[in-house]
Amino acid sequence: MTATATDLDRLRHALPRDLERSSQHYVVDGVTPAIAFAPNDGSEVAALLHAADEAGLTVAPLGARTATGLGRPLARYDVALDLRGLERVIEYVPEDLVVTVQAGVTLATLQATLREHGQYLPTDPSPGDEVTVGGLLASARSGAWRGHLPAARDLILGMAVALPSGDVVHSGGRVVKNVTGFDMHRMHTGALGALGVVVEATFKLTPLPAVTRTLLLSAANIEACGDLARRVWDASLAVRAITVLGARAADGVMLPPVPAVLVEVAGSPASAERTLRELRSLAPSAGEAPVETWGRLRRLAAGPGATVLRLGIPPAEVETTVAALERSGMAAWAHLAAGVVIARGDIAASEVEALRALAVERGGFLQIEVASAALRKAVDPMGEQERLLVAALKQQFDPRGTLNPGRWGAGL
Ligand SMILES: Cc1cc2nc3c(=O)[nH]c(=O)nc-3n(C[C@H](O)[C@H](O)[C@H](O)COP(=O)(O)OP(=O)(O)OC[C@H]3O[C@@H](n4cnc5c(N)ncnc54)[C@H](O)[C@@H]3O)c2cc1C
Incomplete structure (x- = not known):
């Protein structure tokens, strides 16, 4: 089904004229949408969603587009919703360690604003400076700090979300009105924009650590690296990351190509000093x-x-998993505190399925972070559990399948 000129006109009438953009700039998974808009606030986003929902058109909410390859390829893509115009820091109260921002604010802008007051949003730094707060929450990826610092969803005090019904629903933080009965923050964090469009978020902040240092710890082999990493973890030191690197991963980050443990120390001068001493006695x-x-x-x-x-x-x-993945030709590393192993390389769909079966057998999971559309069609990228959760919620929040249809699988 393609969008008709009448459908597109209905959208144009829902928003001020100057918010339309050239759709050529918004290709996702090789598909160019029929039309694109860049609104400036939550009520404009809600008006567009409502008009699209009524016209039977589908909408992809977009931030900096660094993670549009997460999840299944879109089943249909009519309207690009560029959220980067929602770029205001709405309220920042350093004394309370609380900030409220529109969803299109970039993480770099936010962190620079907070840094002036010696504070930060303690989410893992993202691969690029341009990622938006909304994209960060919708994709909910994490890195080396996970397990040492709170997950993104635990930093949210409040959220405003625009829905295809045309409502903007607030929860927590600045206005308490959680009419849905669900924990709205958690539900939209990691939903890949399939349940609503985050238009505003309120976060609790953390003071910046006075001292940060990066240390490389070596051991005889990958097994000894795993043991060493666990001893560092058990010592309850002032660390923000403990990462076990396979030899290929070490090579990939320009370190000597042997297994190693990378540790980030972060804390007050006194706690950092004590931690460095302890690390040197352990390794x-x-x-x-x-x-x-x-x-x-x-x-x-x-x-x-x-x-x-x-x-x-x-x-x-983690170290046996890193070793096995590296033997198969991938570069692999593990963030110990999160119990997460990341592997990068070439791998066939059947091998991904086999790895997933092994991870699930051990009580774990496998997700595809980056892959071709073909691989993401062949293998469920996120896994059964998350898909069932979205399936349970989609009917309530987006019954016509207006938002990112297909991201979580057929009919989702
Ligand atoms: C492999 C990998 C590892 C990463 N590791 C980390 C990490 O450790 N720490 C970290 O901070 N970041 C990490 N990132 C980055 C992060 O996950 C995303 O790339 C980034 O935050 C997405 O922001 P964006 O503005 O580019 O979103 P986009 O790429 O534009 O969108 C991403 C998804 O979110 C949806 N979306 C976008 N905005 C909204 C919104 N306002 N409301 C609802 N849905 C929306 C989109 O439809 C899409 O499904 C990682 C990314 C990848 C691919």
Whole structure:
């Protein structure tokens, strides 16, 4: 089904004229939408969603478009909804460690604003500066800090979400009106824009650590690296990341191509000093590593040009998983506190399914972070559990399938 000229005119009438953009700039998964808009606030977003819903057109909410390859390829894509015009920091009260922003604010702008007051939003740095707050929440990816710092969904105090019904629903934070009976923050975090469009969010903030250092710890082999990483974790030190690197992963971030443990120390001068002392007693060979190593690791995790998988694995098994993946030719590394192994390389659909079966057997999971549309068609990228959750909610929030149809599978 394609959008007719009459359908598109209905959308044009729902919004001020100057908000239309050239649809050529909004290709997703190789598909160009019929029309594109860039509204400036939540009520404009809601008006557009409502008009599209009435006209039977589908809408893809878009931020910086760094993660539009998450989930299944879209089943249909009529309207691009560019949210980068929602770019205002609405309220920032440093004394209360609380900030409210529109969803199109970039993480870089937000962090720069907060840094002036010695504060930050303690979410893992993203692979690019331009990612938007809305995209960050909708995609809910994490990195090396997960397990040491709260997940994004736990930093949210309030949220405003525009729905295809034309309503803007607020929850928590600035206005308490959770009419849905669901925990709205959690529901929309990680939903890949399939249940509503985040237009505003209120976050609790954290003071910036006074001292941060990156250390490289070496051990005889990958098994010894796993043991060493767990001893660091058990010592309850002032650390923000403990990452076990396979040899290929180490090579990929310009470190010597042998297994190693990368640790980020973060804390007050006194706690950082104590932590550095303890680390050197646990691993006498510990040396400083370039701080850029973390950025290199994030770029390795973000693709492009390779398939990237995320496996949830019990912390006791991360090094054996890293070793097995590296033997199969992938670069692999593990964020110990989160019990997550990331693997990057070439892999066939049948091998992904086999790995997923192994992870699930151990009580874990597998998600596809980056892959071609063909692989994301062949294998469910997010996994059964998440899909069933979205299926349960889609009927209530987006019964006509207006938002990102197909992202979570057929009919979702
Ligand atoms: C492999 C990988 C690892 C990553 N690791 C990290 C990490 O460790 N830390 C980190 O901070 N970031 C990480 N990111 C980045 C992060 O997950 C996203 O790339 C980024 O936050 C998305 O922002 P965006 O503005 O580019 O969103 P887009 O790419 O434009 O959109 C992403 C998805 O969210 C939907 N969406 C966008 N905006 C909204 C909205 N306002 N409401 C509802 N739905 C919306 C879109 O429809 C799409 O499905 C990672 C990304 C990838 C691909």
